[in-house]
Amino acid sequence: MRIRYQLYLLTSAVGFMAISSLGIILFSQTSKYPKIINEAGLVRGGTQRIVKLRLLGQVPTDLITATDERINTLINGDPAQDIPPATDPEFRQAMQNVQQQWDALKVELNRPQINTAAIAERSEELFDATNNANSVMEKIAGREYQRVFVLETVVVVAELIILVIVGFVIQRITKVLSGIANQIASASTETAAAIAEQEKVIAQQAASVNQTTTTMEELGASSRQSAEQADASSAGAKQTMELSTSGLQGVRHTTEGIDVLKDNVSAIAEKIMQLSEQTTQITSVSELVADIANQTNILALNAAVEAARAGEQGKGFSVVAQEVRKLADQSKKSAEKITALIRETQASINSTVMVTDEGTKTAAECIKLAQSTRETFETIADSINSVFVNSQQIALSSKQQAVGVQQAVSAMNAINLGAREASTSVSQIKTATQQLLESAQTLKERV
Template sequence: MTQVLPIVQQQEMPRHQKKQRRLSVSQIVPIGFGIVIAVAGIATTITEVSKANLKQAQATAEQGFKVKELLGLVEKDIVDAETGQRGYIITGVDTYLEPYESGRKFLQEHLTGLKTLIIDPNQRTRVDKIEPLIQQKFAELEETINLKKAGKDKEVLNLVLSNKGKEIMDDIRVKLLEMSQEQDKIVQQRQKASAQVQQVSSIISWGGLIVGIGSGVFVSYYVANYIARLIIGPITDAAKSVTSSSAGIAETVDNQERSVLDQTSSVHETTSTIEELGVFTLQSAEQADIAAGGAKQALLLAEGGTLTVGRTIEGISGLRDQVTTIANQIIRLSEQTGQISTVSELVADLANQTNMLALNAGVEAARAGEHGKGFAVVAGEIRKLADQSKKSADQINSLVNEVQAAINSTVMVTDEGTKKATMGIELTEETGDVFANIANSINQVFLSTQQIAQTSKHQAVTVQQVVAAMNAINLGAKETAAGIIQVKDATKELNKAAENLEAVV
């Protein structure tokens, strides 16, 4: 197809391409629809403004009605209070004061609501002027009630006949009426302004609709003329170009058909080779799994050896501690035998001294003659005991020396045993380190073998995917070949259609 495109592009140079000062479709369409959108936007904006003004006017009207309602309630509260005051003055019964109390109670609430609703400054000024009058009115009512309670009927009559309360009430009614009338004017002004905005909005909406329709008609007309003027000519040229290039397209399609058939054969051979590669990859994955199992078993054995070495180290350490304890006990025994030797020497020394004393006693007994015979016998016995004590002390010294020699030998043996136990611990720890290194190495081998197995499995999956892709390519190549045949037929039909189009245009 790439061989035909340059020919078509060369033949698609329309003779109608002349430099003309006119708007194109790409220019007139955005301008026309831009006008429509702008008009629609303006109309929408004005409509929204009109809605907002209408809502504001409705809110103002509702506010005005509420203000008028509150004004009426304020007047009603004052009238109720005045009614209660008159009933009490006439009857002197406290129950007649209930309207007075309720009017006084609700009046403050209604005045507060009135101040909250009123926005107009003039109306606020009128409220500020009414409040002192209301206070004066209630002061007058309260004064008459207090006088009535005090039994001063004459003063009550004089105060009522003075018309002070009536004058205050008339002023209040006048100002409330002024406020009500002013509120009506405010509502009417807002409603009038809202009606004007609605009228303008309606005019602009209809005008926008007319302008939008006109713009749409103009754009449609201009585009239709542009198409009729600039597109039919190129269609004629394109029909001629299609007619002249259909032969080249047919030749190109024949070449592509042969290429696709060759490609189908190559893809089939490649698919067979990749399938064999997939079988080899699966076998490699199985062998890697077997190797990983052996490495895992060796790792378990190495870990068991490491645990055994650890227990051996613990046993030798305990033996070394026991030997050290025995050595310490032997040292204490040596110290005790030394003390025994000292005591034995002391006993021998005492025996010698006793023997000397017995000898001296025998000499003195001999000098004493007949009177010293008993003493001589005692001295002889003492000498015998001294001799026996000396012999026993010598035997003890001999035994102590033998024990001391044995203790020294035992100390040397235990010291040697401690050293050998320490060396055994060091050798066992080195053996444990060797086992740990072996376990780490086997673990690395296991992990590497496992990684190889996973990689082989992934490769097998990838190869299967490649096989599937090659099968898809093979199927696509076959479909492409069939499509090319259809393109050949379509090219012939296109050639006929181009000839018919050229004849019609």
């Protein structure tokens, strides 16, 4: 085999081995970042699912345990999953904040009585903490990918320089490199054309990815707006439920007051009946007084007759008899007036008894109406409670959709970053190829 071929083979093998070794090393260093970002995304989505299941009355122990393990893995690392400990101070602080928010949320989840507002607040804080941790890791990954790209570019440029140097050495050894220079020039031209086409394709892909990312961000904003509207509806339903509960209590107080009024009316009716009986007794006494007055009048008349028979001796007795007769007449008239007054009082009492009886019946009807109103309020309260629970579930579903859209946006951003890096790489390779073409032309002219 000719020397130039051996040199070509040796140079190509060494360059390939160097680039491959460096690529393997750099890939092993950067392959951990997608796993960490994926685990952080699983923590974010898992906690939202746990909250939803807990609000539905379930206790997802398995999901809680898995979330604890993932957070511990992201902080302390796991050799089995090839995830290193969080050594970056910013990312470690972000994950410790996630740990604190998760512990606070678990306290609310483990309470026997579910506090929907507290769980939603803690869930929102944990959601923000996990988003922050994801953003920090994405920035770290971006810096690491940029560093790797720079190293790879330096190695590629160094390899190209080495190839040019080897070309000059081979030119000094043999003049046969003229044909090889022609081949290099032709290949470089074709490669430049192919790279230009590839650059156009990558630019189109980058534009498509940017458009898709914008669409996903708009969808995420719409999902967040839907979640906010669902939260507002939930708050309105809660306020309406509180008002209906207050109205129900007012109806209950009204029912109790009507019950007391009914008892008071019944007591008044009993007292009026007793008063009626007592007026009846007074009437009997008044009639007895009238009878006594009549008898006294008759006795006075008889006494006057006897006094007239007695002559002068009976005049004084006659005067007394006349006075007694007058008193008897006055007593009779007074008894008759008392009897008339008692009869009028009796008629009024009878009317009062009838009105009291109507009042008792009206109070009973009011009690029935109040009970019906209370049942209606209870039905309204149950319906509003159902609306409140449904609003909470809609809010949680909207938040989960927002989380999914955010994850998709993160993935599209990663793809966009890769496309930009690929475009930059193609541009640099294009520049290097152009330089190589110029070097080949120079080599051809010197040969």
